Amino acid sequence: MNDTIKSILGRRSIRSYEARPVEKDKIELILDCGRFAPSAVNRQPWHFTVVTDRKLLDKISAANRQVLLQSSDEQVRERAKDPKFDSFRGAPMAIFASGHKEAKYAAADCANAIENMALAAYSLGLGSCYIASFRHAIEKPEGADLLKELKIPENFEPLYALSLGYGNETLGERAPRRENVTTYIE
């Protein structure tokens, strides 16, 4: 197996991290890998926001928690009641990918960038987790302040985030994959 295949098959969502910060050169390399993701007509309709200020991540997480506490799903409410609730799972940082509102394929383009960054992080010995749940907080009217704090450029909207850091999780079984998802036409 070559290193690319090993990274794709080895990457896991990491949901527990050491507090130690990620080195700046690694962050830059990971961002470059995001920027080199494919995008529709090479429009690159993304903007990346690197947040190493844990206080801001805590604020987003607290707002997210308030929304989840109102969920109609009991399991979601119970998870939000956990005093250790953290949308970013204790990661020392997160990278947000925002898409241009007028780019038709911005969601796919930003998703490509996030996955590239997740694979790059894995190959550098870092853990990461794709996060979309923070949008609950941001999409509420009260979320406007959080958008300002995130300094999202005009006409962009945050779509996904990637929590990033040195993982300290004891990994259990990996998330199962569905079988029979392919049709061959020969």
Ligand SMILES: Cc1cc2nc3c(=O)[nH]c(=O)nc-3n(C[C@H](O)[C@H](O)[C@H](O)COP(=O)(O)O)c2cc1C
């Ligand atoms: C669009 C998207 C949104 C996700 N949002 C979250 C999230 O908010 N919180 C979380 O813990 N994991 C989130 N995940 C991670 C998935 O739960 C995870 O990728 C899936 O369970 C498979 O596990 P694996 O990444 O370890 O292979 C998200 C993944 C994707 C692709």
